[in-house]
Amino acid sequence: LHVPHVESTPGSVAQIRESAASFISYAKETGTPVLLIGHINKEGSIAGPKILEHMVDVVLQFEGDPNLLYRILRAHKNRFGSTHEIGLYTMEQAGLEGVANPSDLLLTKQHDGLSGNAVAVLLEGVRPMLLEIQALCSTAVYGTPQRSTTGFDTRRLNMLLAVLEKRCGFRLGQKDVFLNITGGLRVDDPALDLAVIAAILSSNQDDAIGGKVCFAGEVGLTGEIRPVTKIDQRIREAEKLGFERIYVSGHHQIEKSHYGIAIVGLKRIEELVQSQF
Numbered sequence: 001l002h003v004p005h006v007e008s009t010p011g012s013v014a015q016i017r018e019s020a021a022s023f024i025s026y027a028k029e030t031g032t033p034v035l036l037i038g039h040i041n042k043e044g045s046i047a048g049p050k051i052l053e054h055m056v057d058v059v060l061q062f063e064g065d066p067n068l069l070y071r072i073l074r075a076h077k078n079r080f081g082s083t084h085e086i087g088l089y090t091m092e093q094a095g096l097e098g099v100a101n102p103s104d105l106l107l108t109k110q111h112d113g114l115s116g117n118a119v120a121v122l123l124e125g126v127r128p129m130l131l132e133i134q135a136l137c138s139t140a141v142y143g144t145p146q147r148s149t150t151g152f153d154t155r156r157l158n159m160l161l162a163v164l165e166k167r168c169g170f171r172l173g174q175k176d177v178f179l180n181i182t183g184g185l186r187v188d189d190p191a192l193d194l195a196v197i198a199a200i201l202s203s204n205q206d207d208a209i210g211g212k213v214c215f216a217g218e219v220g221l222t223g224e225i226r227p228v229t230k231i232d233q234r235i236r237e238a239e240k241l242g243f244e245r246i247y248v249s250g251h252h253q254i255e256k257s258h259y260g261i262a263i264v265g266l267k268r269i270e271e272l273v274q275s276q277f
Helices: 013-030 051-055 102-106 154-168 190-205 231-240 269-276
Strands: 058-063 070-078 086-092 095-098 117-124 127-139 147-150 175-181 213-216 245-249 262-266
Touching (some): 154 269, 190 269, 231 245
Parallel strands (some): 147 175
Antiparallel strands (some): 117 127
16 A cells, blocks of 8 residues: 555555545545455464554454365454354355355264264354364373363363362363364354353263254353343254254243244253253
8 A cells, every 4th residue: 555645665554544544535435345455464463554454444354274164254343233243155166155054064964972062052243053062071191180172262161160060069170171162163152151061061971962952051150051142043043953952041031832942941050960961
């Protein structure tokens, strides 16, 4: 970006500010959408001065693991809506193609009979998605047990493990616990808590969860299962994908007869242990 009347080198803060102001003025006067394409550095953030990000209305960034088939288009800034919306694309021979049903892509079809797997119903913006969570519990070989996560907050995992030990009596203090969100996604929806606990219990007990069961609920420090937002959309998505039972918070006011899926309301995690394990 370069503006001739500004006496500074291309790429400087002054040049970027004036160039962006010219584009913004043109866009507002003519009603034309303007896309500015940049590149990212090795850390994954947009290269160059941050002034450009502050001036524009929307900042979009492609993310994804080079080893995976799909890419995620995520909004890091959006003055007109939520930044939790994502777009999922796969790289085909003709180029990037949008994924109409992300849940179908992110769910493993052949995990029946395997312990440590649980399916969570989450929201990315206003879009409900089903995501598979994998957990592995094993006896710690070294002195300090390992706590490793991929795509999930490690501190929240430690909190959930403490709740399980305090409220349900499971001795996980001497166990290595590994947690993986399949597909390489990183999510922060609290509705994953119930599925995370179910996956950990399944691995610890070596007891598989049925392939047509999913979970949506937040777990508090006292062991209560709290309601989550937009539960109707989550249930509808699970029903659409052929799931037969969903575990949710018992504090939701749900008319179960309106759905073709069995809805199990739980108020405490002890009820999950009794019901599923």
